[in-house]
Amino acid sequence: MVVPAITDVTMSALCPGKDKCSLAIYLTGAQQAIIGLGSLVVMPLVGNLSDTYGRKVMLTVPMTFGVLPLVILAYGRTKYFFYAYYLLKTVIAMVTEGSVQFLAFAYVADNVPESRRVSVFGIMSGIASASFVFGNFSTRFLSTSATFQVAASMAVVSLVYMRVFLPESMMNNSVCAKNTEHTCLLEKAPTKKWQLFKNLPSVDDTICLLRTSSTFSKAAAVAFFVTVADVGLYASLNYYLKAQFHFNKDEFADLMIIAGIAGSISQLIIMPILTPLMGEEKMLSIGLFFSCAHMVLYSVAWAPWVPYAAAMISIVATFAMPCLRSIASKQIGPDEQGKAQGCITGICSFANIVSPLAFSPLTALFLSDSAPFHFPGFSLMCSGFAAMIAFIQSITIKAAPPPTSCTIAHTNTLEP
Numbered sequence: 001m002v003v004p005a006i007t008d009v010t011m012s013a014l015c016p017g018k019d020k021c022s023l024a025i026y027l028t029g030a031q032q033a034i035i036g037l038g039s040l041v042v043m044p045l046v047g048n049l050s051d052t053y054g055r056k057v058m059l060t061v062p063m064t065f066g067v068l069p070l071v072i073l074a075y076g077r078t079k080y081f082f083y084a085y086y087l088l089k090t091v092i093a094m095v096t097e098g099s100v101q102f103l104a105f106a107y108v109a110d111n112v113p114e115s116r117r118v119s120v121f122g123i124m125s126g127i128a129s130a131s132f133v134f135g136n137f138s139t140r141f142l143s144t145s146a147t148f149q150v151a152a153s154m155a156v157v158s159l160v161y162m163r164v165f166l167p168e169s170m171m172n173n174s175v176c177a178k179n180t181e182h183t184c185l186l187e188k189a190p191t192k193k194w195q196l197f198k199n200l201p202s203v204d205d206t207i208c209l210l211r212t213s214s215t216f217s218k219a220a221a222v223a224f225f226v227t228v229a230d231v232g233l234y235a236s237l238n239y240y241l242k243a244q245f246h247f248n249k250d251e252f253a254d255l256m257i258i259a260g261i262a263g264s265i266s267q268l269i270i271m272p273i274l275t276p277l278m279g280e281e282k283m284l285s286i287g288l289f290f291s292c293a294h295m296v297l298y299s300v301a302w303a304p305w306v307p308y309a310a311a312m313i314s315i316v317a318t319f320a321m322p323c324l325r326s327i328a329s330k331q332i333g334p335d336e337q338g339k340a341q342g343c344i345t346g347i348c349s350f351a352n353i354v355s356p357l358a359f360s361p362l363t364a365l366f367l368s369d370s371a372p373f374h375f376p377g378f379s380l381m382c383s384g385f386a387a388m389i390a391f392i393q394s395i396t397i398k399a400a401p402p403p404t405s406c407t408i409a410h411t412n413t414l415e416p
Contacts, residue, residue, distance in 0.1 A: 001135040001151040002070065004252035005144050007238040009073065013082035020243045022364040028235055029360025031090050036352025038094025043349055046099050047106065047342020055107040055169040055338070056162070062096030063159045070152035077144065098348065101128075102341040109329045109337040110169040118280045118326035119272045125322045126267030133260035140253040209332070209343050216331040216340070218397045219324055220347050225390035226288060226320060227351035232359035232383035233295055243367045244376055245304045255311050262315035271319060280323040281397050287319030288391035295384035299377030320390075327397065359383065 010028065015021035050058040069089040072081055105121060112120045135154075139147050210217040241247040241255075275283050294313035301307050325344065332340040362379035365371055375381070 001139050001142075001147055001154070002073075004136055004139045004256055005147045005249050007242065007252060008249045009077050009082060009144065011242070013077065013079045019246055020367055021239075022368065025236075025239050025360055025364045025367075027086065028239075029356035029363075031086065031093075032231060032235060032356040033353045034090055035093040035097050036349045036354075036356075039097045039349030039352065040346050042095045043098060043102070043346040044339065044342045047102065047338035047340070047345070050103055050106060050338035050342075051336065055103050055110070056166055058338075059100060059103050059162060059166075060159075062099045063155070063162060065092045065096055066100075067152060067155040067159065068092065070148055070155055074145070074148040074152045077148070097352075098345045102345040103338070105325050105329070106337040106341045107169045109341070114330055117329055118275050118283075118323060121322040121326050121329075122267040122271035122275065122319075125318065126264050126269075126271070129260045129263035129267060129318065133257050133264060136253045136256040136260060140250055140257070144249065209340060213331045215397060216328055218393060219328045219331075220344060222284070222288070222390045222394050222397070223324055223328075223344050224347050224351045225386050225393065226291065226324075227348040228355045228358075229291065229295065229383045229386035229390065231352055231355035232386065233298070233380060235356055235359055236363040236379045236383070237298060239363060239367065240298075240377060240380060241301075241307060244301070245307075247304075255307055258308060258311040259314040262312055263318040266315045266318045267322065270315070271322065275323070280326050281394070283319045284323040284327065284397065285391060285394045287317055287321075287323065288387060288394050290316035291320055292384045292387035292391055293317075295380055295387055299380035299384060301377065355386075 007024075010024045011018065011021050014024050014027070046058055069085050069092060072085040072088065075081065104124060108120050108124060109117060135151075138150065142150060210220055238247070238252055241251070245251075247255075271283070278286075290313050294310045294317055297310040297313070298307060301310070325341065328340055328344050329337060359379045359382065362382060366376055366378045
C-alpha cells in the first residue's frame with residue numbers, strides 16, 4: 001500500500017510543487033545503501049538464530065518494529081514527519097529488511113518435501129503478488145492519509161494473526177546425527193581454530209556455504225546481480241515516470257496492480273505447470289531474460305502507455321526469485337535452511353548497498369538539465385544490463401543433486 005504513495009509524499013515534503021527533485025533521489029538511494037549495509041551484517045545472524053530458536057520467534061521482531069514507521073506517516077506527512085519516518089525507517093530496516101521473506105522461505109523448506117519445494121515457493125510468491133495487487137488497488141482509491149492509516153492497521157493485524165495462528169516450524173535439529181539424503185554444508189567445513197563470536201554466525205559461515213557448493217555460489221552470484229538490477233529499477237522508475245510523464249500515486253498504483261496481477265497468474269498458475277516439465281534452472285534463466293527485457297522497455301518508453309506494456313512482462317519475469325531460492329534450498333541440509341536463506345538475503349543486502357551508490361547519481365544526472373546526453377531512462381537501461389549479467393550467470397547453473405552423505409565432517413575440501 002505504501003509503495004505507490006511514498007514517492008508523492010517524499011516529493012511534496014522535500015520539493016513541493018516540482019516533478020524533478022535530486023534531493024529525493026539521493027535520499028532514497030542513501031537510505032537503500034544504509035539499509036543494505038545493516039542487512040548484510042544482520043540477515044545471516046537472523047537466519048542462524050531462526051535455525052536455533054524457531055522461525056516464528058524471529059518473525060515476531062521485524063513484524064513488530066515494521067509497524068512504527070507507518071504510524072508516523074499515518075499521523076502526518078509534513079517535512080518534519082517525513083524526516084522522522086525516514087530516520088526511523090532506515091534504522092529499523094537495517095535489522096529487519098527482507099527478513100520476513102527469507103524466514104518464510106526457510107519455514108516452507110522445513111515443512112515441504114524437496115520435490116515440491118519450487119512449486120510451493122512459487123505459490124507463496126504468487127500469494128504475495130496477489131496481496132500486493134490488493135494493497136495497490138486499495139491505494140488507488142484511498143487518500144494519501146488514509147493509505148498510511150490502513151497500512152499501519154494491516155501491519156498490526158498481520159502481526160497478531162501470525163502470533164495466534166502460525167504454528168512453529170517443524171525443524172529437524174538432529175538431522176546431522178542421521179544418514180540422510182542431504183548434506184549439512186557447515187558440518188563439512190573444517191573446525192575453525194578461532195572465532196570472534198563463538199556462538200554467533202560469522203562471515204566465515206557465509207564463505208563456507210559459498211565455497212562448499214559451486215551451485216550455491218552461482219545462485220548467490222545471480223541473486224547479487226538480479227538484486228542490483230531490481231533495486232536500480234525501483235529506485236529510479238517512479239522518479240523517471242514522474243519527470244517524463246507526470247505520473248502520480250494513482251498511475252504508480254495502476255502500474256503495480258498490472259505487475260502484481262501478472263505475477264500472481266505467473267506464480268500461482270504457470271509456474272506449478274511449467275517447472276516440473278522444464279526444471280527450475282531453465283525457468284530461472286527464462287525469468288531473468290524477460291526481467292532484462294522489461295527494464296530495457298521501461299528505459300526507452302516513448303509514450304505513457306509503454307510502461308504499462310512493460311509491466312505486463314512481469315508475467316514471465318517473476319519466475320526468477322522463487323526458482324533461485326529453491327535451487328539454493330536444495331543444496332543445503334534441513335537444519336541449515338535459515339543460514340542458507342539468510343546468506344542469500346545478506347548477499348542481496350550487499351547489492352542493496354552497491355546499487356543505490358551507482359544508480360541514484362545516474363538517475364539524478366540524466367533527469368537533470370545537465371545530462372551529458374539526452375537519455376532520461378539511461379539508469380534503467382543500466383539496470384537491464386545488470387539483469388543480463390544475472391541471466392548469463394544463470395545459464396551456467398546445472399541441475400545437480402546435493403551430496404548424499406551427512407556423515408562426512410571436517411573434510412579437506414576447504415583451507416582452514
